[in-house]
Amino acid sequence: MAITKRQAADLAKQTFDYAPAPEAIDHVRIQPRYGLFIGGKMVEPHSKKRFPTINPATEQKLSEVAEADAIDVGKAVSAAGTAFTSWSRMAPSRRARYLFRISRLIQERARELAVVETMDGGKPIKESRDVDIPLSAAHFFYYAGWADKLEWAFPNRRPRPLGVAGQVIPWNFPLLMLAWKIAPALAAGNTVVLKPAETTPLSALLFAEICQQAELPAGVVNIITGAGKTGSLLVSHPGVKKVAFTGSTEVGKLIQRSLAGSGKRLTLELGGKAANIVFEDAPLDQAVEGIVNGIYFNQGHVCCAGSRLLVQESIAKPLLEKLKQRLSTLRLGDPLDKNTDIGAINSKAQLEKIQALVESGIEEGAEIYQPECKLPERGYWFPPTIFTNVSQSYRIAREEIFGPVLSVLTFRTPAEAVEKANNTPYGLSAGVWTDKGSRILWMAERMRAGVVWANTFNRFDPTSPFGGYKESGYGREGGVHGLLPYLELV
Amino acid sequence: MANKNGADRVDVRKTYKQYVGGEFVRSESGRAYRPDGMVNVPRGSRKDLRDAVRAARTAFAGWSGRTAMNRGQILYRAAEMLDARRAEFEELLGGGRKARAELDETVEVLVWYAGWTDKLAQVTGTVNPVSGPYFNFTIPEPTGIVGIVASDDPALAGLVRRLAPALCGGNVVVALAPEHRPLPALTLAEVLATSDFPSGVVNVLSGQRKELLPWLASHMDVNAIDVSGCTPDEVALVEAAAADNVKRVVKLPAGERSPHLVTAFMEMKTIWHPIGV
Numbered sequence: 028m029a030i031t032k033r034q035a036a037d038l039a040k041q042t043f044d045y046a047p048a049p050e051a052i053d054h055v056r057i058q059p060r061y062g063l064f065i066g067g068k069m070v071e072p073h074s075k076k077r078f079p080t081i082n083p084a085t086e087q088k089l090s091e092v093a094e095a096d097a098i099d100v101g102k103a104v105s106a107a108g109t110a111f112t113s114w115s116r117m118a119p120s121r122r123a124r125y126l127f128r129i130s131r132l133i134q135e136r137a138r139e140l141a142v143v144e145t146m147d148g149g150k151p152i153k154e155s156r157d158v159d160i161p162l163s164a165a166h167f168f169y170y171a172g173w174a175d176k177l178e179w180a181f182p183n184r185r186p187r188p189l190g191v192a193g194q195v196i197p198w199n200f201p202l203l204m205l206a207w208k209i210a211p212a213l214a215a216g217n218t219v220v221l222k223p224a225e226t227t228p229l230s231a232l233l234f235a236e237i238c239q240q241a242e243l244p245a246g247v248v249n250i251i252t253g254a255g256k257t258g259s260l261l262v263s264h265p266g267v268k269k270v271a272f273t274g275s276t277e278v279g280k281l282i283q284r285s286l287a288g289s290g291k292r293l294t295l296e297l298g299g300k301a302a303n304i305v306f307e308d309a310p311l312d313q314a315v316e317g318i319v320n321g322i323y324f325n326q327g328h329v330c331c332a333g334s335r336l337l338v339q340e341s342i343a344k345p346l347l348e349k350l351k352q353r354l355s356t357l358r359l360g361d362p363l364d365k366n367t368d369i370g371a372i373n374s375k376a377q378l379e380k381i382q383a384l385v386e387s388g389i390e391e392g393a394e395i396y397q398p399e400c401k402l403p404e405r406g407y408w409f410p411p412t413i414f415t416n417v418s419q420s421y422r423i424a425r426e427e428i429f430g431p432v433l434s435v436l437t438f439r440t441p442a443e444a445v446e447k448a449n450n451t452p453y454g455l456s457a458g459v460w461t462d463k464g465s466r467i468l469w470m471a472e473r474m475r476a477g478v479v480w481a482n483t484f485n486r487f488d489p490t491s492p493f494g495g496y497k498e499s500g501y502g503r504e505g506g507v508h509g510l511l512p513y514l515e516l517v
Numbered sequence: 518m519a520n521k522n523g524a525d526r527v528d529v530r531k532t533y534k535q536y537v538g539g540e541f542v543r544s545e546s547g548r549a550y551r552p553d554g555m556v557n558v559p560r561g562s563r564k565d566l567r568d569a570v571r572a573a574r575t576a577f578a579g580w581s582g583r584t585a586m587n588r589g590q591i592l593y594r595a596a597e598m599l600d601a602r603r604a605e606f607e608e609l610l611g612g613g614r615k616a617r618a619e620l621d622e623t624v625e626v627l628v629w630y631a632g633w634t635d636k637l638a639q640v641t642g643t644v645n646p647v648s649g650p651y652f653n654f655t656i657p658e659p660t661g662i663v664g665i666v667a668s669d670d671p672a673l674a675g676l677v678r679r680l681a682p683a684l685c686g687g688n689v690v691v692a693l694a695p696e697h698r699p700l701p702a703l704t705l706a707e708v709l710a711t712s713d714f715p716s717g718v719v720n721v722l723s724g725q726r727k728e729l730l731p732w733l734a735s736h737m738d739v740n741a742i743d744v745s746g747c748t749p750d751e752v753a754l755v756e757a758a759a760a761d762n763v764k765r766v767v768k769l770p771a772g773e774r775s776p777h778l779v780t781a782f783m784e785m786k787t788i789w790h791p792i793g794v
Contacts, residue, residue, distance in 0.1 A: 183777075222596075283760035287759075289755075327543070476786070477786060478789070483789055486647070486649070486789050490647055496660070498763045
């Protein structure tokens, strides 16, 4: 008896360490410097300027990429414009073939792309390997099939492509956002100039190689790198007929304003501050997994992250206990390690933004909880964080933090949950957890959000339209609805 | 023999008013203007516009919550009410074949969209075959408050071509009557007021475009704005102001008549649920 007791005490004290399980990187070749992908070739930038892209987990420089200036942007748009003439007239079934090829090439080079994505962006390898890259390939495969079926998608109309699409994407899902932009644009018969984010340009530059391997006609896809200045030159270029932007609401508004009167078509996928609502009859363990996936997936660098937890008052205490316990088991560290749950914050600037908002939460009177968590010495890191005692007026409950920070609020009635959930200028996503079917549909109907996850969270699929209400933007990506922004229906 | 009510009859003239929150009101500013030199028309103010938006927001939950069938019946009743007042509208539109053709089209537009309310989700919604054990579907939902800037020509059809699809989708509307020919639009409000639309679902303001448009375009509680009646300069102004709250600016051609015009005022909502035992 005494022995059993001692054994139990020993077990409780014992900690289990995970042996390191790093993903191999020797099969990946990152060039020391990259040019711009224009007209089917990698070319030297006219600007002659380059800037480093670093690994946010180590702060080491991975490569130097070009900073495209006005002349570079002009060349890319002009290459896309020339390519549009033949690409838009090509038999749609041939266009489809190229897209199918691209999808297959992404699958073939999946591991390499996953490693590059993780090194350049800081996300855990298990996410880039199991989510980003497979979904990117699936997206091209899905839209490949649409290329020669457009007239079935829009009966009684003759769908026509728009021309050159200027596309600007963020750093949280670099290759996946590229796929969401390029696949429907090309399937519809447009050509594109795409600018990846300045902190994560490498997977897009690898994608340029994939276009070459696929023998995609020159100029159909052009990739230019640079920061905000380059993006603004791209969207304002007169040769661009359609602009698609994914990023912050702040920049989205600037773009919408700057395009006023230009006649360009615009779609925006912007920020969010999603409510994840847990009712007292929800399966708690599943809900805890959903909450964790909702806010700590990709370090919370997710526009549709479930950053506001609304929990029914009666179960707030047990749910938070379970949640805190679950948090203590999350592994933060080397993104290339296959056991890592939480990787590095994408950039120093983003880390500082998260720190400032967390600081504001403490100042405004919220109660902070962070599990014991050793942060690596180099790189940009932030521990998973929960705020309780949060009022709706606090900045941490209103502003998009884009980091692993959860604000917890409570409610008593379903009507109160709806009121609080919709009390935001954003409207990208929402989550609801309950065992009662009629309540799920009642809630889903009332959430002013483009995606509602019921008893699940953060699921994505190429067939499933994604996009926002209100200040989270307009237009949909994915599904048949994702074709519409790239077509004129005559 | 001269009839007491014959040639000497003194007409009981109509006072033209704005239609806000289900009531016919003068401008709170007390101002009026005379677009045809004769008839006084309320010159709506910024405050009128804000009152209209507030009335519309109040009406939104009720109207968007109506069944699709019910919305269709109310739109159809608007067609009935309009058709019953053909003589009055023909005169307002200047009479003759052109006026009759415009009236015919206007009634037809209302009937056509009345029939779309309960088919829209079936034609534009989808069930999405996602790769995983989830039931996933997409349905159209109204975006909220739609601002409509109607064109002067045609003065009645121009407004109804946009009003009908916006209402069809379950939105509520704040419309600016054509500045130079406001009477058909203001009279249409009387038709709508007798068609069982709940108060505030449609609001019609009159006045000067340059005075009202900037406030409509920049209002933080207006979700979308249709610019079919705007000049290119006005479109540019609206698009710049619309960025304040990421308003949807609907620019489809004036003659567009399709379910895509209805969904231009709508949001697609996608719902996921796991499948399991």
